[in-house]
Amino acid sequence: MAEDALRNGDGTGGVDTGGEGVAAQPSGSVLVSIGALLLGMLLAALDQTIVSTALPTIVSDLGGLEHLSWVVTAYLLASTAATPLWGKLGDQYGRKKLFQTAIAIFLVGSALCGAAQDMGQLIAFRALQGLGGGGLMVLSMAIVGDLVPPRERGRYQGLFGAVFGATSVLGPLLGGLFTQHLSWRWVFYVNLPVGVVALAVIAAVLHIPRRAARHVIDYLGTFLIAAVATCLVLVASLGGTTWGWGSPQIIGLIVLGVVLAGAFVSVERRAAEPVLPLKLFRVRTFTLSAVISFVIGFAMFGAMTYLPTFLQVVRGVSPTMSGVHMLPMVFGLLLSSTVSGQIVSRTGRWKVFPVAGTAVTTIGLLLLHQLDEHSSTAATSAYFFVFGLGLGLVMQVLVLIVQNAVAYEDLGVATSGATFFRSIGASFGVAVFGTVFASRLGDKLAGVLAGRPLPAGVNVDSLKADPRGIAGLPPTLRPAVLHAYASSITDVFLYAAPVAAVAFVLAWFLREDRLRASVTAPDGTETFASNPVQRSSYDEVCRALSLLGSRNGRREIYERITARAGYDLLPAASWLLLRTRKHGWTEPAVLTERSAVPLHVIIEAARQVEERGLAARRGPDLVLTERGAEVAERLAAARRESLAELLGDWWGPDRPTDLNRLVEELTGELCGSDAERPHAAARGAAVVR
Structure with missing residues (x-):
């Protein structure tokens, strides 16, 4: 809370005020609802990473190695296509019912995936699961905007971004654990109990206002x-x-x-409302970023799909340990994306990151090509780390530069457009990696096995369909077959390296425009999610300003507001004046009980505003004098100006009315918490003349 900030200087400035269209729920109900939404998001986020370490076992059980890529691609394509529809249908018909429907579809798909008897069934059921997964993503983030006011949204939506970071680490590990100790089918069955809990909580607790926003859905x-x-x-x-x-x-x-x-x-x-407005492609930065995003999705998901196969089949590690071996890549990605985002936020300089990121990604792909069945664990981990480092350097920044390059009215569709191309790149990359792998493996196995005596039932097709057949080969033949597997997988990275190099060349043509302050707060859901992020322009700015406001919600923000307004008041005195302006009166003794600000801080602030004639006593209460009302108004105006500065050139003469409303809401919310509002509201908003 802002009051905590005044006490210790490092709290956030969040408050719990109602905003337009925000449901008036008890705070406990809101928290339970947010928890259920997080569970829904967790299901969809986890399903993007948990399957990778189970894929080699799935292929061995069901056969069809050449179709392995479609287990991933079917989910990606379905969720990518469905995401914009879920968002607009939720606006139009109510998000609660749509969210429940998305959970139900996802759970049915999960149950069917776990029960699949062949690869064709699994691929079809994964597409069904992806349809639900797209809804879980977009609707869970949208409902946060219905539950909490603008000032709080950055904090809560940051939790959703953290879910993606966590699942990037946990997904491969959990996939390996379930596959090794239970069955690969539990990779899908684990969704059922979690989803049922989320469904029950949403049905019982979630109450959001019904606001029909009409759309012409494309x-x-x-x-x-x-x-x-x-x-x-x-x-x-x-x-x-x-x-x-x-x-x-x-x-x-x-x-x-x-x-x-x-x-x-x-x-x-x-x-009327195109899913991907063509006018965006007239913005050079958007077009270049879209192509680079495509390449990053191509490289990232292609590698994440086939590296576990290399580890389990070639290196002979268990499914669980293959998840552990993947961690250096994930850590490299999380580290570089976090650091690059922080540096860009502090300096406003960003061009070095897409250039360096695409270069390091290209080097990482060439290093991965060097791996073989004899590579040490240290070398493998180092190469994985370099590859992840390159991906992270560019992923975070691509979203920022797209948001910075477009007009306010295109902010939402530009963000979803950039992440859309990453999603399509992911689908395409997994498919291309699979084609190259299957083609190279068939040729190399045919060359290795030609003229060799083989056990009954063992041939090129059987070894491609089920890698477990390698264990039944004669000892003299086994190393050559393992090398065929190893080189077939690592050849994929060699073919991908020129694609990443093209992105490196394109990155040099990006023009480094000065960043608006409001786009220096990237979101984890925009960085790590495989399917597009769908938020309106208003929601995107609301999230960014809320997050920036929380970062700046320290004692210093009141010092800056005071200085900007031209006064030399204590920070707590400015806070007290703003609260009194908002609620009409303040009782310092009660405020001490209801806030975390120490008694002596409130006493000093109250004494200063009284001594300067800015407030007067009316019984135990403080009310503003005429002079105090003027000072409080100037303080509020200073806060509005500070927020407007963050919007940069979006805050022009023809700015949209919803931006005006957002700035007014955030300004009011900084002034004090409705959770600490005096009970006797009828005492009025009197001003002493």
């Missing part, structure tokens, strides 16, 4: 862009393996993709 545009992405991924995953590159099927998919892309462009030009 169903056709959403379908077309999903269809184009699916065609690209099908070409990448089936070309050269299931069908030849010159086959009628592949050529037909390419032609269909081009036709659908043309139709998408035509539809988006006329759509």
Whole structure:
């Protein structure tokens, strides 16, 4: 609370005031609801990382190594396509019911994935799971805006970002543990008890206002862009393996993709609320960032999908330990993304990070290509760490520079657009990595096994379908087959390195414009989530200003406000005047009981405002004098000006009315907490003349 800040100088400035459209719930109910939303977010976030270490075992059990990539891609494509629809439908028909529906779809998909009997079933059920997962993501973050006022949103939405950081670490470990000690099916079944709890709590506790916001939903545009992405991924995953590159099927998919892309462009030009406004591509920074985001998603998810296969099949480590071996990459990513975000926030300089990040990512891919069955654990960990370091350097900053490059009205769609391309890159990368791996493995196994006597039932196809067959090979043949597996996987990274190098070249063409202060607070959900982030421009600015306000919610903020207004008051005196202005009167003795500010601080503040004629006693209460009302008004104006400065060029003469409203709300919320509001409101808002 802001009162804590006055006491110890390092608290946050959050308060618990109602804002427009915010449900008036008891604080305990809000916290329980937030907890249930976090559980829903946890399910969707965990499902993006927990499956990777289980994939080798899934393939061995169900067969179909060449289709391994689709276990990941089906989820990514479905959640990416569904995300914008969930957001707008939630606005239009109420978020609570939609969120419950998303949980139900996700749980049904999870149960069916756990019960799948072949790879085709698992892929189909993963797509169903992805449809629900997209809703869990976007609706859980949107509901936070319904539950808490603007001043608090940065704090609570920061928790959702932390969930992604945590699942990046825990996902591979939990996937390995369940696979090794229970079954790979528990990777999906574990969602059921957690989801049921979230569903029950949401039904019983969550009460949010019904506010219908009408949208012209771009169903056709959403379908077309999903269809184009699916065609690209099908070409990448089936070309050269299931069908030849010159086959009628592949050529037909390419032609269909081009036709659908043309139709998408035509539809988006006329759509009232396009899913991806074409005007964004006229902004050079957005276009370059979109391409770089695509490459980062390509490299990150492609590697995260196939590195566990390398560790388990080639290195022979257990599923659990493969999760442990993945941690250096995750730590490198979290470390560099956090540090780069902090440096950008403090300095406003950002161009070095996409340049350095794409360069280090390229080096990391080349290092991963050097791995083989004889590589030491230390070398493997070091290469993983370098690769993660490169990804983290660029992921955080790409969102910031896109937000900085567009007008306020395009802020929401530009953010979701940048993260959309990362999602499509992830789907494409997993598919391309899978195609290269399957193609190289088939060729290399055929060369190794040609003319060799093999046990009954063992051949190239059986070894591709089930890596456990390697254990049944003659000892003289086993090392060559392991090397074929190792080199097939690491060749993937060699093919990916030129793609990352293209991103490195493009990064040099980014123009380093001065950052608005309001876009120097990146969100973990925008950085680590695999599917697009959907927030309106208003919600995005609200989140950023709230987070910045919390960071600045120390004692010093009252000093700056006071100085800006031209007074030499104690910080606590300014705080007291603002509270009194908001509530009409203040009883210092009661305020001491209801806040964490020490008694002597409040006494000194009260004495100063009385001695200077800014407030007068009316019984035990303080009320503002005419002069005090003027001072308090100037203090509030100074706070409004401070917030407006953070908005930069968005705060122009033609600024939208919702920005005015947001600044007014945040200004009022800084002045005092409704949780500590006097009970006897009828005592009025009198001013002593």
